[in-house]
Amino acid sequence: MQAFTPLEAGDPTRIGPYRVVGRLGSGGMGRVYLARSPGGRATAVKVVHDELAEDSSFRARFRREVAAARRVMGPFTAPLVDADPDAETPWLATAHVPGLSLGAAVARHGAWPEQSVRALGSGLAEALEAIHRARVVHRDLKPSNVLLAPDGPRVIDFGISVAADDTKLTTTGAVVGSPGYLPPEQLIGGEVGPAGDVFALGALLVYAATGTSAFGGGPAHGVSYRVVHEDPDLAGLPGELADVVGRCLAKDPLRRPGVPELVAELGRWEGADGTRGTFTGATWLPTPVAADAMALHTDPLPEEAGMVTAGADHPVGADLPTVGPAHTAVATARLGRPPARPSSAAHPGGWVRQRRTAVLAAAGILVVLTAVAGLLLPRVLSGPSREGNGVGGSGSTATPTVVAKQLTVREQWPSDEDLWHPVVADGKVVGEGQDGLLHAVDADSGDTIWTYDDPTASSLEGVSDGLVVASSNEQGTIQGIALDGGKRIWSVGAQAHTAPGTTFHLYLRIVVADGTVYVNALYDLPEGSEPSGRYAVSALDAATGRLKWTRPVEYGLSDALAVVDGVVYGGMWEKDGSYFYALDAATGDQRWRYRMQDRYGTEVTAIRVSGDTVYAGDSRGDLHAVDARRGTRLWTYEPDVQSAQWLEPLLVTDGMILGGTGENDSTRSPGDVHAVAAGSGKPLWTTHTEGEPEVHGLLGGSVLFSTETGTLHAADARTGKSPAETRLSPDDPDAAVVGDRVYFDGGDGRLHAGRISLTEE
Template identity: 90%
Template sequence: MQAFAPLEAGDPARIGPYRIVGRLGSGGMGRVYLARSPGGRATAVKVVHDELAEDPSFRTRFRREVAAARRVTGPFTASLVDADPDAEAPWLATAHVPGLSLGAAVARHGAWPERSVRALGSGLAEALEAIHRAGVVHRDLKPSNVLLAPDGPRVIDFGISVAADDTKLTATGAVVGSPGYLPPEQLIGRQVGPAGDVFALGALMVYAATGTSAFGGGHAHGVSYRVVHEDPDLSGLPGELADVAGRCLAKDPLRRPRVPELVAELGRWEGADGARGTFGGAAWLPQPVADDVMALRTDPLPEEAGGATAGADLPTVGPAHTDVATARLGGPPGRPSSAARPGEWIRQRRTAVLAAAGTFVVLAVVAGLLLPRAFSGSSRGSGGGSGGSSAGPAAVAKQLTVREQWPSDEDLWHPVVAGGKVVGEGQDGLLHAVDTGSGDTAWTYDDPTASSLEGVGDGLVVASSDERGTIQGISLDSGKRVWSVGAQAHTAPGTTFNLYLRIVVADGTVYVNALYDLPEGSKPFGRYAVSALDAATGRLKWTRPVEYGLSDALTVVDGALYGGMWEKDGSYFYALDADTGDQRWRYRTQDRYGAEVTAIKVSGDTVYAGDSRGGLHAVDARRGTRLWTYRPDVQSGKWLEPLLVTDGVILGGTGENDSTPSPGDVHAVAAGSGKPLWTTHTEGEPELQGLLDGSVLFSTEAGTLHAVDARTGKSPAETRLSPDDPDAAVVGDRVYFDGGDGRLHAGRISLTEK
């Protein structure tokens, strides 16, 4: 097991006195490298992104937080060993912890036993005690910021998230942090103190004990709404653990326990070896996690950087496949999920790292360099060495190549392709449409209040206002407004509009899933409704209130509207008459509240629904009766959209959640029986993009496009699109993606035998 990723072209050879030897990850503040100190010590060096380094206010806060971080000392923190806040690219170095993140551990091995959760909470509480003693509030404690070592957990990135405040990242008033772990007071803009970190600690214990968030998954706004207004789901925790986690998750920060109290209360745990409250030998961890962590401890530190040279292939790792077995696709860790929209949650800005040269070239992935083979994928063996692929003698080695057609001047987020145009949200806060043939801007919609793209269909682009709830219909051809309707058109009596969960355009109708607020003090705290608006005028056709909850998955096929809802007694998948809103049938997916439907696909007389608890359900589309249910033998959370069906095989991806970067999986299941065919692990959450020449295409947050045989999972191939999440859209053999340079790119995909 390797705790780092290979270096890529353009990575620095040295930062300050530290020699760079590998990649550890990346995030909103910067990129983290594995390095050797002058004395040979393994060190984690974090380099701040260029756009932050250019902000004087950020540098001021960064200097202040580096000074505070120097004061943090404790056995459960990764101590700061060096920093240069005045460098051209500011950086800091901490002791390297060769451990698995909590998020990766839970994703791979599932929920933890009570003793391990108590040990985790004990170590984290002691870490917070040290951090708070230094006058620092973490404010972004989450699974990816907790590393697991044999002698206890380590909290990383303490104080660094605070350094981002009052800079361009928060200039719009958005909240920085991870939904589900941010305390209610932070979400509503109030002052955050040490009690906010206690809230995050409680959420982490629930996550470790159950494998899921205390406030469910789904859209970031939905999670945050539940954090502020609803009680956490503690049903999967034993009594005493549920009590301490519940007190940590109190809405009122004054009602949460103080950190010293938690240190004393949680310190009374017992390891697998019988030692009480003593970390050592990884006995505090669940055995499968302990095995992974101990393997990482023996991972050798690589020599020096030297493989990242111009003209070299980017590092790739090919999977080894067997039927119903698993394989790992390599690549550097992905950045945080881009599930949030501009104006709602911070979109991570990216440094310009691509350089264009001439026309019809293969894109480079670092500024100023052209790598002629950067988009030419390979199917190397594990680690990219000489081991070769173990896909078996029947597997045919494939070459996946993307050749650029054009770069656009626009940078479109979550692009949608329709009617010869690519439509998306630009960094300027406006909607843009780009011609698919030339890359030229076809139109720009100049209303900044309707910058959130909700759906495209029937020649109509539907956008919403983040603040007012207004829905606007825009002509796909001209970019001119067709109609504008206020949220009051579909708001139920006695409620006020809160947010749109999902909007779908089909068959002359705009279907809307929305959340509404009830008067203060009401129980429950909100109400939901699914509504239908006329696509030509925006007028309301019908609305159907839902008391407890709606998922954001929504699909319309052949006059039926399919979606998910939950009530007190369980979670459901439903079909409504698309013309009237009348219920055709309702199918129970879980006996638990909040297990929402996250992905839907209709094929023939069968509708497939994936849920947030890992279940994939095949349901008769006419009667709503169960055909089969498949639950994969992996602990990677919810099913992700889209699902694909081809030649009797249903394909889908699973991932941990929307707020924490984590590994995922791609699954192939027999559509008729639910029998698993193959599973492939991915280093970041996968997004299925389509089918090409019998292979399924999927991208990951690590910036890579992959292809594997849709029926066997064999013949792997991959190619780099971007240094980060490519935000790709594939139509046929064309891919439209963010190349990491602030521009939308179009490329033609070819998949050939090597």
Template identity: 75%
Template sequence: MQVFTPLEAGDPERVGPYRIVGRLGSGGMGRVYLARSPGGRATAVKVVHEELAEDAAFRRRFGREVAAARRVTGPFTAPLVDADPHADVPWLATAHVPGYPLGSAVAAHGAWPERSVRALGAGLAEALEAIHRVDVVHRDLKPSNVLLASDGPRVIDFGISMAADDTKLTRTGAMVGSPGYLPPEQLVGREVGPAGDVFALGALLVFAATGTGPFGGGHAHGVNYRVVHEQPGLEGLPDGLADIVARCLAKDPLLRPGVPELVGELGRWEGDEGTGGTFTPAAWLPAPVAADVGALGAAPLPDEAPTAPADPDLPTVTLGPAPTAVATAPLGAAPTRPSLAARLRGTARRRRTAVLASAGTLVVLAVVAALLLPDALSGSSGRGDGDGGTGSPTAAAKKLAASEQWSSDADLWRPVVADGKVVGVGNDGPLQAVDPGSGEPVWTYDDPSASSLEGVSDGLVIASGSENGTIQGIDLKRGKRVWSVPAKAHTAAGTTWNLYKRVVVADGTVYVNAMYDLPEDSERYGTYAVSAVDAATGRLKWTRTIEHILSDALAVVDGVVYGGVRESDGSYLYALDADTGDQLWRYRASASRNYSGEATAITVSDGTVYFGDSRSVLHAVDARRGTKLWTSEPDLDGVEEWLEPLMVVDGVVYGGTGDPTSDYGSGAVHGVAADSGRLLWTVSTEREPELHGPLDGSMLFSTRAGTLHAVDARTGGSPAETRLSTDDPDAAVAGGRVYFDGGDGRLHAGRISLTGG
């Protein structure tokens, strides 16, 4: 077992006096390398991202934070041993801890016993005490920044998040920190002090004790909203631990305990024999985690920089043989031949929605900080008392405006905002990226086999080609190809790739729904498959053949793939293990025998799968068992299908519906109670709508008529709108801005404001 990965092309050979020998990881601020000092000591060297290095404000603050971090000493921190904030690309070096990240340990072995959680909390509290003692605030305490060593936890990465605040990174919409661990005061733009780290500590203890965070999972904007407005989920915590955690997670930072108080309370943890706990592997760690930590400590470190070997199983467009065989498993018998009209409709819908479900890696719809309620810290949950009774925020919107910030010659189709770039496919073909602050071009990727943008994951743009099915991973920063996989990598023998019905990027993996043609003399028209490709390398992980008709909808959440399939006896929602492709369960959504009722939009929140189908029915299904919770059907004039994306915010499911047979048909936006399926409100729209998330107590959406709208999220009332374009604006919202096609062949950016009332 090793903690590093081989170096890749473009990685440095040396940073300052340190010889780089491997990769340890990467994050929002930079990339971390395993290095050896001139004397041979193992060191972790963090190299700051170049876009931050170009920001003068970041350099000044980075220098101050590094100076403060040098003074941090304590048994549960990784000490800073060297740094150069004035280098062309600033860097810092800390003592290397061959530790197991907390997030990886919980993912591999599950929730921890109370003894281990208390020991973890004691070590983290003592680490925070050492950090705060020299006036440093961590601001990004999360599972990946806690390493588990045999003699206790180590907190890493302190002193950088504060330096990155108020740089062009955050001014272009990024949020320093991780959803679920950011304190509410940071989310609404207030000053963050040591109490913010106490909040993150409480969230970490819940994660270790239960396997999930106190505010659930899902899209970042939903998690952040729950942090500000809802009480944490502490079910399953022992009473004594629950009391400590509840105080740490208080909305008001003044009500949280101080770090010295936590050191005293958590430091009284006991070993198995009832005696005072000591930090030995057997005493403080769960047994399977202790075994992994021991293996890490015994793993030798490289003397020279290893490089990734050529992989004969990795398919590329220009080089290398086909991949080895991947086991497949059918979901059922073959359907009859679908109609040509059905195929064409599926293609059109896939084109409209391909980039919307990149499962949390894209923060296309994230509306944080300024878009949350201003009274979030008053102690109120933000629940309204009107007839809606949904618990959604009360709207105060009367006037909606999108004040233009810039326009660009780039005319990007379905723009996506991610990691300080606006990315999209231009109307003239090439994949492009522009600066979100100015609209200036950053790079152009002029490859006709990358004609459809599918998502962004961990610094990679994922694109596919409609002609040959090639999937590519393109470096988001420079616009250079990292890997390329042809469709034949997941095409079964005797079939020919036809089209991708959906591509989703999630958790470092690219998941594809694809259709394949059969030989002309076949009784069936075609077959289908769901496949998984490693987003870092392009390696095919698994393929699962599905004989029936796959729907376009696909979602991947918490290690599970959710999708729809139409069979001869009805339509189904299925759940597959995201690591293996094995089926976990199948839920029958419709008993129709005419291949109708397919799933068209899917989201997952708090252990429930919500999906809408092509018969305008919204379903809620238990995510663990696949059992029905409820169904809801709005009273619509005609047959309409649910549209991507669905959103769950503050106990309400929000979604749009539209006419699947017309690009110019009307639509509607709905609010549905998440716990019962009760329809709360419906707002008709002149054209098909697309949701963009909550805004100051309202729900924001655009329509294909070219308008941006806001309605009261609780009642559907208090409508406000502003004109973006003469036609479909292809809008994306992030960081308080809307990016859209203005109908003039240019990409526009506007600052959103919602005022009055």
């Protein structure tokens, strides 16, 4: 059984750096090919139709959608790994999923049992959670865009087909999409948001459970009429599943459940072997579908294009065309001596070196650090692999059985700017420059796009919904700056949240979510007061600066702050102990308070919310798992470390939590990377690092983490062993990643951009 067909005469043999080996299919935007990456990885490369490539409006939309899709990362999505929207024939590449589509599976084997439908829904809901977290709406979720693999479903084409559909819509004025899966609001010309994808998810579950559409068959206009005006047919669904699906298919988008709610509801499924909510082997698929999926999963890739035949009379050879420029060798570039970093006194607000918080954690996968003795930065960089110092629960140092990996970076450009704390969003890299100003450079070229010339707003807090947020402790202001153009949109002064009788002193943390600025701040009390200061967490309207609410804390407030689904999470300490809290984001009312320690002064230093669980790492080195709804303890992990705190970010992926611990001070102190079972808190492995680590994500079954010594490691995700490593500079590279692009301080006073790969030796 094969998921691909042989190449035909006229098919390209190469698309950009990818060697084409077969056909996967075609769609409304273009033809999809099976290809090998330069390192031999299987990749799906989509080449757009000629008529779209000639449309300037399509190219603009395609470029925008590619930039958005780069931010999507999740275990049930096929990530975008490469693209060239400016090629003569635009193309994009995603990770190849060797699986059959949901449409093919149902057509071939019929309706699914309830447990398989629930498992499908659980994986698809989690995929949508990752897509929406990156501020992308799929808009075309249908059976052909869901691929089935032994370890779970994969959603493909998120956001990408929108460029083609929008171009066709502009040209014809018609609604473009798949009848029966488009939500009512899209059919009547309304705005389509995440709730539209929830509608499509409900329709997919009906299709899987019954083998038919929730709104019947026949001509497209008839199906669309029933979607808008009639109730879905849920007769073939079991009662509890029918209730969930019925809410997904509500006509009013506001009445549909949120994706996190669906993740929680549908996640309570059991596989054929009795395991709960675990996509392993083929325990989640119907037996005949599982057999097909396993066969596709084990099929080898075809030979190189020059070796493949498209039938006896039509050999496919070297005379076939190439799409995009071929890969060429490039020279190395010598770096100058790095300029001195400013002292803490020179930096606005008293700058102290600190590992960069992942402001757009869903936007990136990897951070790459490479150099040769801190002096040479080759255009193609790689580091040696070696046996690691990872230790499991028993501290074993046996030779690992996994295949060693090789890290490689191909530099794209160096910029004239040296940006600290870079954040990547909408095709731009924003950061703090040596001149004390904020700058934005083009993510594709490194050219400076704008400079914000107000030195009182040089401390970058993050980027959210097209808004750059910056603060000044000296002036006490928070400013919102347009990502496009670099013009100030609003400014909020400290007086808006400073209580009578106190004086603003310091911003600890600022987060912007849903049009609201949430602030952790420290205030001074009059001289001679006991205590001398007071803390507060406050919420201000981003458009007007009006104070919505404030909640004073007498003894202490942690730096860590997170706002997720209408809830503010943070840490505080009182005279009788240290707490982790949840507040209503709209009112500031306390939802719950969880006691972490029966002692004063322990801080929450890292927060991550995943489904119904919130994870909080503290300054004593403990990691807490807390029920996000009730604030009750689920488990606490106490690693064997001393005087270390959890560092941001924490990542939750593939049923485990990945995070680093260290001192987080101005010295290069050692640290550790931990993998902990998300459901139980059981330690999986720990790896020691020479400097404080920052965990970036998974690539090819490896965990990528960097250290402040300038080194990137890739350790086996199962054991923590066999880390490949490569060096960028003798200092913290302060890197940011979107998809396979990495932006980092090269140690020569310039921001660099590169692409990375992780290949087997």
